[in-house]
Amino acid sequence: MDEYILIIAVIGFAALSMAWMPAITTKTGISYSIIYVALGALLYSIFDFLPAVDVDRHEEYALHITELVVIVSLMGTGLKIDQHFSFRGWRVPFRLVIITMVLCIAAVTVSSWWTLGFGWASALLFGAVLAPTDPVLAADVQVGPPHEKEVDNVRFSLTAEAGLNDGTAFPFVWLAIALAIISRNGDASVYEWFLMDVVYRISAGVASGFILGKILGFLIFDLPVKKNFLLTKDGFIAIAATLLVYGITELLHGYGFIAVFVCALTMRAYERQHKFHRRLHEFTDQIERILLAIVLILFGGALVTGILESLTWQMAVFGLAFIFIIRPFTAYIALSGPKLHYKEKGIISFFGIRGIGSFFYLSFALSETYFNHSKELWAAVSFVVLVSVVIHGLTAAISLKKLKEQVSDDDIEILAPK
Numbered sequence: 214m215d216e217y218i219l220i221i222a223v224i225g226f227a228a229l230s231m232a233w234m235p236a237i238t239t240k241t242g243i244s245y246s247i248i249y250v251a252l253g254a255l256l257y258s259i260f261d262f263l264p265a266v267d268v269d270r271h272e273e274y275a276l277h278i279t280e281l282v283v284i285v286s287l288m289g290t291g292l293k294i295d296q297h298f299s300f301r302g303w304r305v306p307f308r309l310v311i312i313t314m315v316l317c318i319a320a321v322t323v324s325s326w327w328t329l330g331f332g333w334a335s336a337l338l339f340g341a342v343l344a345p346t347d348p349v350l351a352a353d354v355q356v357g358p359p360h361e362k363e364v365d366n367v368r369f370s371l372t373a374e375a376g377l378n379d380g381t382a383f384p385f386v387w388l389a390i391a392l393a394i395i396s397r398n399g400d401a402s403v404y405e406w407f408l409m410d411v412v413y414r415i416s417a418g419v420a421s422g423f424i425l426g427k428i429l430g431f432l433i434f435d436l437p438v439k440k441n442f443l444l445t446k447d448g449f450i451a452i453a454a455t456l457l458v459y460g461i462t463e464l465l466h467g468y469g470f471i472a473v474f475v476c477a478l479t480m481r482a483y484e485r486q487h488k489f490h491r492r493l494h495e496f497t498d499q500i501e502r503i504l505l506a507i508v509l510i511l512f513g514g515a516l517v518t519g520i521l522e523s524l525t526w527q528m529a530v531f532g533l534a535f536i537f538i539i540r541p542f543t544a545y546i547a548l549s550g551p552k553l554h555y556k557e558k559g560i561i562s563f564f565g566i567r568g569i570g571s572f573f574y575l576s577f578a579l580s581e582t583y584f585n586h587s588k589e590l591w592a593a594v595s596f597v598v599l600v601s602v603v604i605h606g607l608t609a610a611i612s613l614k615k616l617k618e619q620v621s622d623d624d625i626e627i628l629a630p631k
Contacts, residue, residue, distance in 0.1 A: 220263065223256065227506040234502070242614075244353050244606030246568075249506055250599070253513020266515040268591055272576055278511075279573035282504045283379060284473050286349040286569075288455040289497035290376040291477020292490060293359050296369055298478060305366070305551050305561070306373035312547035313540075313565075314378050317344040318385055320539050329527055329593075334393035335586045341385035342575045342594055343535060347568030348375035349505060350602065353609040354564045358498075359481070359490040366553060367560050367616065376478075379570050380418060380471030384411045386574050390581050397583070409466075417467025419475055425458045426479025434484040446489070448496030454480070455497070508569060516599065524592040532597040536604065540565040554620050560612055567601040 227249065234245035257263055268275050296302060321340035325331045331339060348355075355372040356365065387410035394401040433450065455473055462472035481490060544562035553561075571594050579587055 219260075223263075223510070224507060227252075227510055228503045231502045231506045238353065238610070242607075242610040244350075244602070244609060246350050246505075246509055246602045247606045249509035250513040250516070250602055253510035253515075254517045255513075256510065257514035258517050263514060266511050266518055266520070268515070268520065268576065269588070272580055275572060276576040276580055278504070278508060279569050279576065282349055282501065282508055282569050283573055284455050284459050284469065285452065285497060285501045285504065287376060287379060287470060287473045288451055288477045289494055289501055290348045290355070290372060291474045292451065292481050292494040292497060293356055293361075294369070294372060294376070294478065294481060295356070295359060295361060295485075296364075296373075297485075298482065303373060305370040305548065305553070306377055308547040308550065309370065309374040309544060309561075310378045310381055313544045314344045314382060316543035316546065317535075317539060318382075320543065321535065325531065329531060329589075331589075332396065332585050334389050334396055335584050335590060337392060338386065338389035338575070338578050338584060339590060339593065341382055341389055342571045342578075342590070343567060343597060344385070345378040345382040345570050345574075346371070346375045346565045347570045348372075348379055349501070349570065350568035350605075351375050351564075351566045353606070354566065354613065358494050360486070360488075367557050367613065370561050371564055375566075376474045380468045380474060381415070382570075382574065383414070383468050383470065386578050387414075389584075390578055393582050393584050399582075414466060414468045415471060417465050418462055418469065418471030421462040421465060421467050422458060422472035422475025423479050425454075425461065425472070426476035427483070429454050429476070430480050430483030433480070433489065434487055446492070448492040451493040451497045452500055505569075512572075512595075512598070515595065520595050521592050523588040524596055525589075528589065528593045529596060532593060532600055535597060536567075536600050556616055556620055560616055564605055564609060564612070566605045567598050571598060 231245070234248070237243075237248075238245050257266070265271070300307070318337070318340035321343055322333075322336045325339050326333060326336040329336075351371060354368060355375070356368045357363075384406075388403070388406055391401040391403060391406045391410075429450075454476065458472050458476045459469035462469045480493075484490075541559075541562040544565060545558060548558045548561060575590060575594055578584065579590075584590065
C-alpha cells in the first residue's frame with residue numbers, strides 16, 4: 214500500500230468535503246470543526262502510517278502551518294467587515310482587546326503560577342497564548358461575507374475582536390520570551406521589550422498594513438477605472454496580498470498579523486460598495502477552509518497520539534475554569550460601559566473561541582527560547598482548544614438563533630452602523 218498516495222487521498226477527501234461543511238453546519242447546528250477533529254482522531258487511531266503529529270520533533274512545521282492559516286484567516290476577517298471604522302463604533306472590540314485580553318493574561322499568569330506550579334515565564338506565556346480569540350475557528354459566530362445587509366452587534370464584535378487581538382497579544386508573548394531568557398541570566402531587557410516589541414512592532418504593523426492596503430486598493434480599484442489599465446478579476450489577489458503584506462512587515466520587524474488585518478480593513482474601505490470585495494473574500498475563505506481541514510485533522514491525530522499525556526487533572530480543571538469563568542467574567546467587565554442588551558453581553562462574553570492562533574503563539578515562543586514545562590503547556594493549551602471546539606461548536610448556532618428570536622431590533626442599539 215502506497216502511504217503517500219493514501220495521505221494525498223485523505224487530504225483530498227478533507228478538502229472536498231469542506232465544500233459541503235457550511236451547509237451541514239447550517240442544517241445540524243454543529244460546527245464542522247468538531248467533525249474534522251473527530252475525523253482526525255479516528256484516522257490516527259486506525260492507521261499507523263499517517264504522518265506523525267509530534268510537536269516536539271516537528272515544531273517548525275507546527276509553527277509555519279498555523280502561521281499560514283492565521284494570516285489567511287485575518288485577511289478574510291478584515292475583508293468581510295462591512296462596518297466603517299471609528300473608535301466609537303468599534304469601542305466594543307477595542308474594550309475586549311484592551312481590557313479583557315489584558316485581564317485574561319494577568320489572571321492566567323498568576324493563577325497558573327500559583328495552582329499549576331509554572332515558573333513566571335511559562336505562566337505568562339500560558340496567559341499570552343490563551344488570551345487572544347481565534348479568527349480561524351470562530352466562523353460560526355462571525356459576520357457573513359461582504360455586503361451582507363444584516364447588522365449584528367454580537368457577530369461584529371466577535372469578528373473585530375478576533376481580528377484585532379491576534380496581533381496585539383504578540384507583545385506579551387515576547388515579554389514571556391524575555392523573562393525566560395532573563396531567568397537563565399541571558400541578555401534581555403524589559404525596557405528594550407517595551408520599545409521594540411510594544412511601541413515599534415505595533416506601530417510598524419499598523420503603518421505597513423495601512424500604506425500597503427492603500428496601494429493595493431489603488432491598484433485593484435482605482436487604476437483599472439481611471440486609467441483603463443491592469444484590470445483584473447482574479448480573487449487570488451487576496452492571498453497574494455496576504456503573503457506580500459505579511460512578508461514585508463516581518464522583514465521590517467513589525468507585527469505581520471496586525472499588518473494583514475489592517476491591510477484588509479483598508480482595502481475593504483476602498484470603494485466599499487465594489488462587488489469585487491466579495492470575490493476577494495470568497496477566494497480567501499476557500500483557501501482558509503482547505504487549510505483548516507488539514508490542521509483540524511492533524512489536531513485530532515495529535516489528541517490520540519500523545520499530546521495530552523502530560524495533562525493533569527489540575528490543568529483540566531484550570532482549562533474549564535478559563536472557558537467558563539475567566540473569559541466570560543473578564544469580558545463582561547469590559548462590556549459594562551457600552552449600551553448592549555444583557556443577552557448580547559452574555560453571548561459575546563461566552564464565545565471567546567480559542568484555536569489555531571494559540572498553537573501558533575506557543576510554537577513560536579518555544580522556537581525562540583527554552584521554556585520549562587513545554588510538554589505541560591502543549592497539553593494544557595490543546596485541552597483548552599478541544600473544550601472550546603466542542604462547547605462553542607455545539608452552542609454557537611443555537612445561541613445566536615435564540616438571541617435573534619428573543620431580542621427584537623427595537624431593543625438593540627447598533628454600535629457600528631454600516
